[in-house]
Amino acid sequence: MSDGEASRRPTVYDVAEAAQVSIASVSFAFRRPDKLSDGTRQRVLDAARRLGYAPSAAARGLARGRTGTLGLHAFDLLLERADPLSETRPLVGLQSPRLDTDSVIEWGETDDDVLADPRAFPLYVDEVQRGFELECWSLGRPVMLSSGSSSDVSVADTAGRVDGLAIFPSPQTAPTLARYAPTIPIVLFSVAPADDPHHRVRVDNARGMSDLVDHLVDAHGVDDVAFVGRPEASDTVERFAGLVAASEARGIRSRLDPVDATVRGDDELVPQLRAMIAEGRMPRALVCATDQHAFATMDALAAEGLRVPDDVIVTGFDGTLAARLTDPPLTTVRQPMEAMGRAAARILAGTAGAAPADGRPFDVVFAPRLVVRATCGCR
């Protein structure tokens, strides 16, 4: 416990010396207890405990060639969340109260009031991440979380730390990833199939849109819809296409030009909606690409004095927790996020069963589910 002495992490050598055995025996005591006599094993274990020995994962990883951990990497997305206010309201160091003091840190120094916004957490990715974590833990594997911008350095870093990597991709992700394909197994969330070696876990967006349109038409007599969101990520593209296809199938009108509401910079949303109102182009229903888009849309509509659902119907996609908390509560299409996260973990851990035909990657598709609340006009 004295200062200069104990600071170095004890190694097999230290334990071996303390227990009067070879380093091999120390290793065996932990990894192959059966190959050691009871006495020796006990001696080693005691010494280890006494010294506070924790095997170095780095060394083990090196020797074994595998780290034992599974990784989850998120591009952009999470980083943006890390600073949800950067554009809206710059934080003047609020998020970093001084810690090197003896006094209690007052509430006002913590930002909690702004940061605890349910629209910011938990998001779609958070619920998927949770499923991933839970599955990993039940498999006894630690999880490595990382996040980074589109620059690939952080993925490479993470790729070097794990035995398999699940990824929430950004639209530009593909090229970066191709590189690590042969190296470790990779699971992509919510990316349309393509001719690459990555596994996929995704949701049937077309079906979700179809179910949604059916409800709008059958229950509310909707005959005119518009899509809110920019079709750039493959998820969003599929949803837009799905809406158009479903509208066509039901013989209702749908706009071919989506209302382009980027979630982050939704400042353009109000002008766009205002123009639609002025020009009499406002449809009966605004079908949003994600719940986040729906929140922004509802805010914008409120700013224009339009009531939901009386004047305009609004729907979301994802089924996040925050969708239950809007006023009125949001009708949306929910993805089975925890199950998706678990699926990714099982694929990477090799507990997902036999891979599909002839070594092709997994492409696991989940059915989404329509969650009817109040913004469509129900109740």
Add this chain to the structure above:
Amino acid sequence: MSDGEASRRPTVYDVAEAAQVSIASVSFAFRRPDKLSDGTRQRVLDAARRLGYAPSAAARGLARGRTGTLGLHAFDLLLERADPLSETRPLVGLQSPRLDTDSVIEWGETDDDVLADPRAFPLYVDEVQRGFELECWSLGRPVMLSSGSSSDVSVADTAGRVDGLAIFPSPQTAPTLARYAPTIPIVLFSVAPADDPHHRVRVDNARGMSDLVDHLVDAHGVDDVAFVGRPEASDTVERFAGLVAASEARGIRSRLDPVDATVRGDDELVPQLRAMIAEGRMPRALVCATDQHAFATMDALAAEGLRVPDDVIVTGFDGTLAARLTDPPLTTVRQPMEAMGRAAARILAGTAGAAPADGRPFDVVFAPRLVVRATCGCR
């Protein structure tokens, strides 16, 4: 890309050979770009890119003596959450839909309906964890997440993988931890101060209880309270003591025997409450140890036909998201969870400023905040 060939992860040696340089140059190309001529560096980087080279974190960790990652470990708690239904309703393999098929996985196979319960996620720990993650990412450090039972093997394992470890302790954690103290810095969440070398991040429970009691007395004329929860974790102990002290200070009656509702097995709660009703011992307010306890209490009260807040006032502690979703919404005391997670990360990363006097560990205490909703009788 051919199968047998590319499966091994490329190493410095492979890159060195491909780029016609020494392994040292490969390393320098990434770590000390300035020490290399532009030409060589470019050649190395190209080769690395071509081969899909990702430096092995294990090897780097070994060579450098630090892994660069920060860890977060949860005892019990999270494992229990991993299987929230194990006692209530055994899952017959539902949580593991077959993945090795070509067909879409239907909703009914995913468990989502039960697993998406906001009372199960996000919990207190999840919000703290998120703060930890966000801070780590903004510091450019990956996060290692692990979970385990009280058996110490998993902590030891995690301790060997990280440069610093934050821990949600279980009541029996202390002895296990003492061992790793000299090895890596450790932050304990929500643990009362003691004479050990660990850092602490916690909330001022006494103040939270005091604020709560003040409100109950001043706004609702409450003169009689009881505590629901088992005072075993130091957090709960402090809250119970805080309630008793605050009641005394305000001159109101408080029971010295807490209603013992374990969150997991809350089956005893109904009988206990029933007995209190029968014997006329039901107080005006039930002050619960955590939000989770409050949920269980509200359920139990409803089962007995008692109305909240008219017949009994109920309050929680933590301020989780789920507390906004009860009917009526729960009055509770919120902890600044994200800020707490961030604080832990900064302490471990060494960006928390100078440690307190003479090398003693950090003991960061946050002020909680009373969140008044409807279960206390407001509105």
Add this chain to the structure above:
DNA sequence: TTGTAAGCGTTATCAG
């Protein structure tokens, strides 16, 4: 500016 070589702490293969 580039190359050589010595660790880093395990695991695993052989001998004894």
Add this chain to the structure above:
DNA sequence: CTGATAACGCTTACAA
């Protein structure tokens, strides 16, 4: 059953 000893892939003096 136990002990030497050679990898494992990288970083980093130190040489060239």
